Amino acid sequence: MKKQFELIATAAAGLEAVVGRELRDLGYDCQVENGRVRFKGDVRAIIETNLWLRAADRIKIVVGSFPARTFEELFQGVFALDWDRYLPLGARFPISKAKCVKSKLHNEPSVQAISKKAVVKKLQKHYARPEGVPLIENGAEFKIEVSILKDQATILIDTTGSSLFKRGYRTEKGGAPIKENMAAAILKLSNWYPDKPLVDPTCGSGTFCIEAAMIARQIAPGLRRTFSFEEWNWIDNRLIQEVRTEASKKINRDLVLDIMGTDIDARMVEIAKENAQKAGVASDITFKQMRVQDLRSEKINGVIISNPPYGERLSDDAGVTKLYAEMGEVFEPLKTWSKFILTSDENFEKKFGRQADKKRKLYNGTLKVDLYQFFGERVRRQATSEKGNI
Numbered sequence: 001m002k003k004q005f006e007l008i009a010t011a012a013a014g015l016e017a018v019v020g021r022e023l024r025d026l027g028y029d030c031q032v033e034n035g036r037v038r039f040k041g042d043v044r045a046i047i048e049t050n051l052w053l054r055a056a057d058r059i060k061i062v063v064g065s066f067p068a069r070t071f072e073e074l075f076q077g078v079f080a081l082d083w084d085r086y087l088p089l090g091a092r093f094p095i096s097k098a099k100c101v102k103s104k105l106h107n108e109p110s111v112q113a114i115s116k117k118a119v120v121k122k123l124q125k126h127y128a129r130p131e132g133v134p135l136i137e138n139g140a141e142f143k144i145e146v147s148i149l150k151d152q153a154t155i156l157i158d159t160t161g162s163s164l165f166k167r168g169y170r171t172e173k174g175g176a177p178i179k180e181n182m183a184a185a186i187l188k189l190s191n192w193y194p195d196k197p198l199v200d201p202t203c204g205s206g207t208f209c210i211e212a213a214m215i216a217r218q219i220a221p222g223l224r225r226t227f228s229f230e231e232w233n234w235i236d237n238r239l240i241q242e243v244r245t246e247a248s249k250k251i252n253r254d255l256v257l258d259i260m261g262t263d264i265d266a267r268m269v270e271i272a273k274e275n276a277q278k279a280g281v282a283s284d285i286t287f288k289q290m291r292v293q294d295l296r297s298e299k300i301n302g303v304i305i306s307n308p309p310y311g312e313r314l315s316d317d318a319g320v321t322k323l324y325a326e327m328g329e330v331f332e333p334l335k336t337w338s339k340f341i342l343t344s345d346e347n348f349e350k351k352f353g354r355q356a357d358k359k360r361k362l363y364n365g366t367l368k369v370d371l372y373q374f375f376g377e378r379v380r381r382q383a384t385s386e387k388g389n390i
């Protein structure tokens, strides 16, 4: 089997740089592009990145790239790739996706059909199967994707299966959950570190709190799920087991964390508790039923992360306007705390009563949202030294 692969980690718009940082932290050089981060790696890299990347969507192998202005060029280009290195006899290989952008070829179903034919023909030739007799596809699945951008086709195999945001701990999620990989990315964009208090006062199913505890404890996000590549015959099960065992050993069990999630809805609080239990971080988080309007704290240098209801999704606009105003009042005394609020409401700052120090555009699925960032005031030197004298 091939030693090195061209790989891409896909990411939601706005989160590519976070995925790039994660890859570099894992020791992979990479290039950040729109919606994807390119890197190279071996079989271990496929396993490790699937298991460890918190902000990515999927890891895909780039099988090849070539110009495709006509169906003939597409057919020949796909046929020329070394499919026998990836697809064993019996493999299922749906062309699960075709996407054409700014290209002469634009009929996506036809692109899928032609690509399928080309792979079939190549495998028939390689495995010396008679032409005209269909290949039996009853084995492991290799989802193939064809993307044609400005007449350049790129052929990919998905290694992940269901998207990486599905960690396996969130079985109940309420009406408007944030994706787990987006929550992890926002935590990484924030100035929260495990030694600071963290509060999500509109915690819903608990995603921010659970992802924070997992980051702090170095729990690999993929430990509780499986991936497409685990069925593949050329990825050694022992290696998968080795990478999983290493990940289990990395878990830091000695930390004391200060993480709290609260929600007005008692049912959501129960769901959040169950999810934290499944993620293995129940003892790290205090979940309780509370209105955000009742939030108070004597602590300093904490971080609030909140994804409150927004007009389009859960509540009506008048209710949201009032809620945001009340949040503004309740957060005001928490001067040393930083606040990160994710909402699609373009008038959030006006309603909240303060202008953000920084704004970042993100997408929660297809919904455009902004992350409004308010940085806490530094505790003054005098106050610190007074404290030191006590």
Ligand code: SAH
Residues within 6 Å of the ligand: 173, 174, 176, 177, 178, 179, 201, 202, 203, 204, 205, 206, 207, 208, 262, 263, 264, 265, 268, 290, 291, 292, 293, 307, 308, 309, 323
């Ligand atoms: N990030 C969450 C989803 C938040 S949806 C997740 O991943 O699941 C917004 C949440 O705000 C809902 O759960 C809703 O019950 C809660 N909420 C609405 N009004 C509130 C209020 N006044 N105080 C606290 N929580 C509130």
